[in-house]
Amino acid sequence: MKQALSSAKMRFQVEGMDCASCATKIENAVRRMPGVIDVSVSVAGGTITVGHDGIDRDDIGNRISSLGYRVARAESDRFAGEGSKASPGPSSGDDGAAPWWRTRKGMLAVGSGIALAAAFGLGKAVPATEHWAFLVAMLIGLVPIARRAIVAASAGTPFSIEMLMSIAAVGAVIIGATEEAATVVFLFLIGELLEGVAADRARASIQGLTALVPKTARIEEDGRVRDVPADSLEIGATIQVRPGDRVPADGVVLSGESTVDEAPVTGESTPVRKGADASLFAGTVNGDGLLRVRVTTGAADNTIARVVRLVEEAQESKAPTERFIDRFSRYYTPGVAMVAALVAVAPPLLFGGDWVGWIYKGLAVLLIGCPCALVISTPAAIAASLSAGARRGLLLKGGAVLEQIGRITVACFDKTGTLTAGKPQVTDIVGFAHSEKDVLRMAAALESGSSHPLATAILSKAAAEKTRIPPGSNASAIGGKGVRAIVEGMEVFLGSPKAAAELAAVTDAQQARIAVLNDEGKTVSLLVLDDKIAGAVAMRDEPRPDAEQGLKLLSDAGIRTVMLTGDNRRTAAAIGEQLGIDVEAELLPEDKQRIVGRLQKQGFVVAKVGDGINDAPALAAADVGIAMGGGTDVALETADAAVLHGRVADVAAIIDLSKRTMTNIHQNIAVALGLKAVFLITTVVGITGLWPAILADTGATVLVTLNALRLLKPSGG
Numbered sequence: 001m002k003q004a005l006s007s008a009k010m011r012f013q014v015e016g017m018d019c020a021s022c023a024t025k026i027e028n029a030v031r032r033m034p035g036v037i038d039v040s041v042s043v044a045g046g047t048i049t050v051g052h053d054g055i056d057r058d059d060i061g062n063r064i065s066s067l068g069y070r071v072a073r074a075e076s077d078r079f080a081g082e083g084s085k086a087s088p089g090p091s092s093g094d095d096g097a098a099p100w101w102r103t104r105k106g107m108l109a110v111g112s113g114i115a116l117a118a119a120f121g122l123g124k125a126v127p128a129t130e131h132w133a134f135l136v137a138m139l140i141g142l143v144p145i146a147r148r149a150i151v152a153a154s155a156g157t158p159f160s161i162e163m164l165m166s167i168a169a170v171g172a173v174i175i176g177a178t179e180e181a182a183t184v185v186f187l188f189l190i191g192e193l194l195e196g197v198a199a200d201r202a203r204a205s206i207q208g209l210t211a212l213v214p215k216t217a218r219i220e221e222d223g224r225v226r227d228v229p230a231d232s233l234e235i236g237a238t239i240q241v242r243p244g245d246r247v248p249a250d251g252v253v254l255s256g257e258s259t260v261d262e263a264p265v266t267g268e269s270t271p272v273r274k275g276a277d278a279s280l281f282a283g284t285v286n287g288d289g290l291l292r293v294r295v296t297t298g299a300a301d302n303t304i305a306r307v308v309r310l311v312e313e314a315q316e317s318k319a320p321t322e323r324f325i326d327r328f329s330r331y332y333t334p335g336v337a338m339v340a341a342l343v344a345v346a347p348p349l350l351f352g353g354d355w356v357g358w359i360y361k362g363l364a365v366l367l368i369g370c371p372c373a374l375v376i377s378t379p380a381a382i383a384a385s386l387s388a389g390a391r392r393g394l395l396l397k398g399g400a401v402l403e404q405i406g407r408i409t410v411a412c413f414d415k416t417g418t419l420t421a422g423k424p425q426v427t428d429i430v431g432f433a434h435s436e437k438d439v440l441r442m443a444a445a446l447e448s449g450s451s452h453p454l455a456t457a458i459l460s461k462a463a464a465e466k467t468r469i470p471p472g473s474n475a476s477a478i479g480g481k482g483v484r485a486i487v488e489g490m491e492v493f494l495g496s497p498k499a500a501a502e503l504a505a506v507t508d509a510q511q512a513r514i515a516v517l518n519d520e521g522k523t524v525s526l527l528v529l530d531d532k533i534a535g536a537v538a539m540r541d542e543p544r545p546d547a548e549q550g551l552k553l554l555s556d557a558g559i560r561t562v563m564l565t566g567d568n569r570r571t572a573a574a575i576g577e578q579l580g581i582d583v584e585a586e587l588l589p590e591d592k593q594r595i596v597g598r599l600q601k602q603g604f605v606v607a608k609v610g611d612g613i614n615d616a617p618a619l620a621a622a623d624v625g626i627a628m629g630g631g632t633d634v635a636l637e638t639a640d641a642a643v644l645h646g647r648v649a650d651v652a653a654i655i656d657l658s659k660r661t662m663t664n665i666h667q668n669i670a671v672a673l674g675l676k677a678v679f680l681i682t683t684v685v686g687i688t689g690l691w692p693a694i695l696a697d698t699g700a701t702v703l704v705t706l707n708a709l710r711l712l713k714p715s716g717g
Helices: 020-031 057-066 094-098 103-127 127-154 159-173 178-212 303-315 318-350 355-368 372-391 400-405 415-419 438-446 453-464 497-501 508-519 549-558 569-579 589-601 617-623 635-640 649-684 690-712
Strands: 008-015 036-042 047-052 070-074 214-222 222-231 238-241 251-255 258-262 273-274 291-295 394-396 410-413 419-431 472-478 482-487 489-494 524-531 532-543 560-564 580-585 607-609 625-629 642-645
Touching: 008 057, 020 036, 020 047, 020 070, 020 127, 020 372, 020 489, 036 617, 057 070, 103 127, 103 178, 127 159, 127 178, 159 222, 159 318, 159 355, 159 690, 178 303, 178 690, 251 258, 251 508, 303 318, 318 690, 355 649, 372 400, 372 649, 372 690, 394 649, 400 625, 400 649, 410 415, 410 589, 415 419, 415 472, 415 532, 415 560, 415 569, 419 438, 419 508, 419 625, 419 690, 438 453, 438 472, 438 482, 438 532, 453 532, 489 497, 497 524, 508 524, 532 569, 549 560, 549 569, 549 649, 560 569, 560 589, 560 625, 569 580, 569 589, 589 607, 589 617, 607 617, 617 625
Parallel strands: 410 560, 410 607, 560 580, 607 625, 625 642
Antiparallel strands: 008 047, 008 070, 036 047, 214 222, 214 238, 238 291, 251 291, 258 273, 394 642, 419 532, 472 482, 482 489, 489 524, 524 532
16 A cells, blocks of 8 residues: 555554454554555454554554453554564453453353353342343343443444443343343343354464464674573574574574474475575474584574465455455444344334344344354464464465465466475486496595585485595686596596587497487486596476475366476476476576466466565466465565475465365355354344344354364365
8 A cells, every 4th residue: 555655654463353243343443543545454363453544553452451451452653664573473462361251251151151041040038139130141242242342332333232232231231131032132142152262263263373483593703602592593693402402493494404394394204404505484392412513594584484474464465255254234233223223113113023032032133143153254264274373384375365276277377486496406326337336436536525416415425325525636627618626536427418428439329328318308417537428417396205206186176287497408397297287398487487477378277386586477467376385585575375394285275275165155055044044043032032143143253263163274174
């Protein structure tokens, strides 16, 4: 928004904001305040962000408090244009930290319940006091509800749930149903309490991530090691991570080697071996060795903080279904009030019906019409889904993205770093004049000390084969050709076939073998020993271990897969044939964008999966852009979604999560509207009354919330 660029922003943590109706009341009230430009509310995060051009934060806090909520924390002003970062995550506040019976809603529900039980006992003991006892019991619960209803009405929300509740309770007293009025108020408070408990549970799922980062870190300074607060670590600082400790910051290993459990951040169940130059995520667990680590990000920008911030922002972005339900509820609630009025008045006026009986039914219809369950049906499912995805390393930028991903019919993958590991690996060692063991040994001797990707691949292969590498001397690189040195008294050269042919004769049989390797998309280097072709080393950027399985999962789901790569056609075709994926090769970034557009014109819903850097045009053009791996700023900010761990199979997982979420939402809507329809009919025909009506609404709200929370479990849970 243009206005937001020049406005300050304040973020508030609000206790008791547990449903979409709460959010609507708060948003309407704050938006009407002078100086407020924009309001963004996250029910799942329990936060409200206010864009303004000069307003006191206490004024906003007081307005929110007047609606019956409590502001637990207000962050400092920050300017949207400065690109500053939010805190790693909201505090859960007293409501989130305290047991339910110590929260405002809990104490009010308990007090109302005790008063109702006392009224029942007193009424049995002294029947003459029964009406007044139940009236007092009702008022204990109703007065706070009515106060909130009046404030909400004056702040722009006249048809709030509290208003419907207050009208129904007062109406019930007027027609003499005082006992039922007190019971209805108590059940309403129980429903609110259960909403709060469920909302806290959903909130805790993502906020629990912040607890993964330890509070302290061991920093190296001036030759000493001391403990400091983890959030005080600066970029470039050197820290030590002992065996068994959690990593306190994102960083790069300077020295040491250890296995690291990355499951808390990426969902990867198998510990990963880390050594020098390896990247570490904050919140992961060091295994068996001491690591010295250079910090690469501040506390507010580490992997955990970015994940939490992304999910919080995503929860504020509404899906199309959620926006439709919001619009529908604006007309639904006033409509229900009109229907209730007609049920109460029309039969007595037009057909001579009993006034008390039909007013009673009208009040019951008013309670049935409370839109709590309907309004919470979609955001509850989306919030649970976003949180569940984040804990598995599946990050989505909002409900709209979550909803759209499930409609994908074509997935376009980059090759290098997406379908493949992005690092060449030795695939073949071929011995011509010498054994394969000698070829590897001599090649590794030439590449010792080099950090070139091809050299790294050869040295990794030698390490895997436990090859003893002889020392070399007089080593020198020949630009564009290869490398040479003296090893074991022999002159050794490793380089391209063309360069090797200048030093030694290449036979037809050797040429044929080289051609076969090239046709498989492999890069071939020839080893020359004393003017003879000793052997060949073939390398290729190999597919990720799960690439074939991941693509099969997509195919089984009816999704077409295509590789879009700038690599040469021969290499791309070889990888494509191995993985069973269609191939478009030798593409520039604009070519990838053009192909995405062509598929969209053919009626496909297109996902583009890439590294978030050189695929930016295609990621932006696709219906959904999915960035792969690493959790880098580019990966998280360029695309609509990100697969943090970089597993190809996780693309299928994120699509499955979307489909399960939409199924859950449809179930919730069916439950919410279905129960209302059933009780509307039974109320009009006289089978059910006031307290079953509010029980139906409370029950529906609890059912849809519990159903949504099922998404926090793994697939199939």
